[in-house]
Amino acid sequence: MSITQEIAKLRDEINFHLYRYHVLDSPVVSDAEYDALFRQLQALEAENPDLVTADSPTQRVGGNPIDEFEKVSHPAPILSLANAFNRDDLKEWEERTHRFINQLDLEFDPETEQIEYVVEPKIDGLTVVLTYENGRFVLGATRGNGEIGENITGNLLTLPALPKRIPIDPQAEVTVPDRLVVRGEAFFPLDKFESWNSGRAEAGEKAYMNPRNAASGSLRQLDPKITAARPLTLFCYDIIAWDGAVPDTQWERLQWLKALGFPISDDIAFCATIEEAAAQYDSWLEKRNQINYEVDGIVVKINNRSLADQLGFVGKDPRGAIAGKFPAQEKTTQLLDVKISVGRTGILAPGAVLDPVELGGVVVRNATLHNFDEIARKDIRIGDRVWVKRAGDVIPYVVGPIVDLRDGSERVISPPTHCPFCGEPVVRIPGEVAVYCDNPTCPEQLVRRIEYFVSRGAMDIDNFGGQTAVLLTGNGMIKDLADIYFLNRDNLLELEGFKDKKVDNLLNGIEASKNQPAHRFLTALGVRFVGSVVARTLLDAFGGIDRLGEATVEEIEGVYGIGPEIAQSVNVWFQDERHRQLLEKFRAAGLPFDQESAAEEQSQVLAGLTFVITGTLPTLSRDEAKALIEANGGKVTGSVSKKTDFLLLGEKAGSKLTKAEKLGVPTLSEAEFQEKISG
Numbered sequence: 001m002s003i004t005q006e007i008a009k010l011r012d013e014i015n016f017h018l019y020r021y022h023v024l025d026s027p028v029v030s031d032a033e034y035d036a037l038f039r040q041l042q043a044l045e046a047e048n049p050d051l052v053t054a055d056s057p058t059q060r061v062g063g064n065p066i067d068e069f070e071k072v073s074h075p076a077p078i079l080s081l082a083n084a085f086n087r088d089d090l091k092e093w094e095e096r097t098h099r100f101i102n103q104l105d106l107e108f109d110p111e112t113e114q115i116e117y118v119v120e121p122k123i124d125g126l127t128v129v130l131t132y133e134n135g136r137f138v139l140g141a142t143r144g145n146g147e148i149g150e151n152i153t154g155n156l157l158t159l160p161a162l163p164k165r166i167p168i169d170p171q172a173e174v175t176v177p178d179r180l181v182v183r184g185e186a187f188f189p190l191d192k193f194e195s196w197n198s199g200r201a202e203a204g205e206k207a208y209m210n211p212r213n214a215a216s217g218s219l220r221q222l223d224p225k226i227t228a229a230r231p232l233t234l235f236c237y238d239i240i241a242w243d244g245a246v247p248d249t250q251w252e253r254l255q256w257l258k259a260l261g262f263p264i265s266d267d268i269a270f271c272a273t274i275e276e277a278a279a280q281y282d283s284w285l286e287k288r289n290q291i292n293y294e295v296d297g298i299v300v301k302i303n304n305r306s307l308a309d310q311l312g313f314v315g316k317d318p319r320g321a322i323a324g325k326f327p328a329q330e331k332t333t334q335l336l337d338v339k340i341s342v343g344r345t346g347i348l349a350p351g352a353v354l355d356p357v358e359l360g361g362v363v364v365r366n367a368t369l370h371n372f373d374e375i376a377r378k379d380i381r382i383g384d385r386v387w388v389k390r391a392g393d394v395i396p397y398v399v400g401p402i403v404d405l406r407d408g409s410e411r412v413i414s415p416p417t418h419c420p421f422c423g424e425p426v427v428r429i430p431g432e433v434a435v436y437c438d439n440p441t442c443p444e445q446l447v448r449r450i451e452y453f454v455s456r457g458a459m460d461i462d463n464f465g466g467q468t469a470v471l472l473t474g475n476g477m478i479k480d481l482a483d484i485y486f487l488n489r490d491n492l493l494e495l496e497g498f499k500d501k502k503v504d505n506l507l508n509g510i511e512a513s514k515n516q517p518a519h520r521f522l523t524a525l526g527v528r529f530v531g532s533v534v535a536r537t538l539l540d541a542f543g544g545i546d547r548l549g550e551a552t553v554e555e556i557e558g559v560y561g562i563g564p565e566i567a568q569s570v571n572v573w574f575q576d577e578r579h580r581q582l583l584e585k586f587r588a589a590g591l592p593f594d595q596e597s598a599a600e601e602q603s604q605v606l607a608g609l610t611f612v613i614t615g616t617l618p619t620l621s622r623d624e625a626k627a628l629i630e631a632n633g634g635k636v637t638g639s640v641s642k643k644t645d646f647l648l649l650g651e652k653a654g655s656k657l658t659k660a661e662k663l664g665v666p667t668l669s670e671a672e673f674q675e676k677i678s679g
C-alpha cells in the first residue's frame, strides 16, 4: 500500500468510528483503540505534510452535527485537549509551557510569578454549550464539529440541574453579564444508569453500552419528553463567551459560576505546583471508581487565564490545559469460549474466555457473563466481538456484543441441560435466573462448599486452602462436608507433600474450629440466603440449630429481620433427609449446635465508635453492616462529621467519601472492618 492509500484508509476508518461514536452513540472500538488510529494518522501526516488535507479528521474536532437538529454556530470554537497519560507527561507539559513563556516574551514573569493549576475531573459525558441572555437560558447546543453544533435547547430544559435563569438565588451578589456562554458536560449518574439500562433491555429496547452513550443518546432525542424521563445531570467548567467582566482565574471562574447557580463538581482541586497536580492524577486513579459519574481522566488547567490565553494553541489544542487520561477500563475483544463453573450453592455460572486484553494495567483473559438469562437478553454469542469492562475492584465482566461486527460464524450460547462436572440434569427455580446443579454429591460443588466452610467468615480453619479441598475430594478422603472432621492422620501422611508439620497444622486447625460459636457453624453450612448476620439472628432467636430445624416457615418468618425467602430456604434445607444425616455426622464429630447466650456473645470491640457506611460493600448489605456494627457495640449515623470515627467504604461511594477525606476521617474496607470485629 502506498502512503497515500494508507492515509486514506486510516481517514476512512477514523471517520467511520467518529460516526459510530458521535452520531449513532454506538462505538465499535474503545477510546484507546480510536486514539491509536488517530495517532497513527497524525504521525503519517507529520512525515508527509503535503498529504494533509483540510477534510482530514486530524484537522477538525468531534463529529458532524446530524441533520435532524437545527444547526447553531458557536460564538468561539469548542476545543478539545491534548492528552497526557501519566505524571511524567504532565511534568513535561509544564516544562514545555516554561520554554514557551521564555520564547514568547509574554506578560508573565516566571521568575516572580508562580504558575498555579486547577485540577478537574474529566467527565465522560456529552459537551454542552449553554447561552444565557439577560439572565435567561436561551440556547443549548452540542459541540458538533467544534464550530457548528446541534440545537438541543428543548432537551436541555428538562435537566433539573440546569439553571433556567441566573442567578438562581435572586439575593446573590453577583453581576450577571448580559450575555454569557458556558460550557459543561451532561452525564448519566452511575447509580441510576445500571438499573435504568437493564430496564430498557428488559422492555426490548436497545441497551446502551455505557453511561456516556446513554447521555449522548438521551440528549439527542427529537422528543424532549424522552429526555425528561431520564435522570441526566450536568457539571459546568468553562466560560466560552461573555459581555462585561468575568474573574481572571479558572478557580475564581468556577466559584463564580457556582454563585450564579451552575452545578460545579465538588471534586475540583487547587494546586500551587505541577507536582501537586501530578499527585492528583495518582489519587484520582484510586478515586475514579468511588464517585457517582464516569471520569476518563483529569483536566489540569493553568489557573491564570490570561496566561493560558496568551499561550495559544498547538493545532486545535490549547496549550493552557491538558487532559491526564486514565488507562481504559473498557475495551473490545473477542469472546473465544464460554466455560461453566459451579458455586457452593450449585449455581452453574457462565464465564467468558477472552482473547487477552489489557484493561486498567492488567491483562484480562476471563470475565463473568453473570448468568444465562443475561446472555440471552444481551444476545451474546461465542465468536462475538464484545465490550469488556473492569473498574476498580469489580470482577471484569462482558458488557455486551457488538452486533454490527458479526460475520455469521458466531455461535448462540445455550444454558446447560446437565451439570458439566457430575452429569446430573440441571434444575431451575421458578422466578430465578440461575441454573442449578442440585446434586449434593457433585464433586466440584463439594470443593466450593469446603472452601466456603473453612473460610474466614465461616469456620475459619487455618491451613486449609482450595488446593487441599481439590486434593482431598479428588482422592475420596472427603465425600461430604462432615468428613473434614474424620480425616485420618496416617492417611494424610501418605499424601505427597504432606509432612508431619503440615498434617499437624491442618488437623489442629480443624480441631480448633469446633470451638467456634454455633452461628458460625450454621453460616458454614451454606444454606441459601443464610450469611453470617442471618445465622446469628436465627440462632439468637431459636437458641440452637436443632430448634431451628424443627421450626415451621411461619415461626422462622416471625423472627425480626427474617423475610419469607430466607424462612422458606431454611425450612427446605432442614427437611432434606441428606442434610439431617449430615448434621448427625457433624454432631458425632462434636460441632457446636447450641448458641451461647446473647449476653456472653455480645462483643464490645466497637464500643464508643461511630461509623458511616457508604457505597456498595462486596458482601454485606447496608442493613447487615449496620447490624454487625451495632452487635459489636458501635453506632451508625447517616452523615459524615467530625464525630465520625470511621467511614465503612464500598464501591461507588459519593460525597460522603469526599467529606471524610476533607475532615480526615479514616476509611475502612469491608475486609478491614471484618478483621477489626473478628480480631
Ligand code: IVH
Pocket (backbone or CB within 6 Å): 079, 080, 081, 082, 120, 121, 122, 123, 124, 125, 126, 127, 185, 237, 238, 299, 318, 321, 323
Ligand atoms: S476543558 C479548551 N474540562 O473532555 C478546553 N473538558 O478534550 C477544553 N471534559 O470532550 C475542555 N470534563 O468536553 C474540560 N472539566 C473539564 C472536562 C472536559 C470533561 C471533556 C470535554 C472534551 C474533552 C477534552
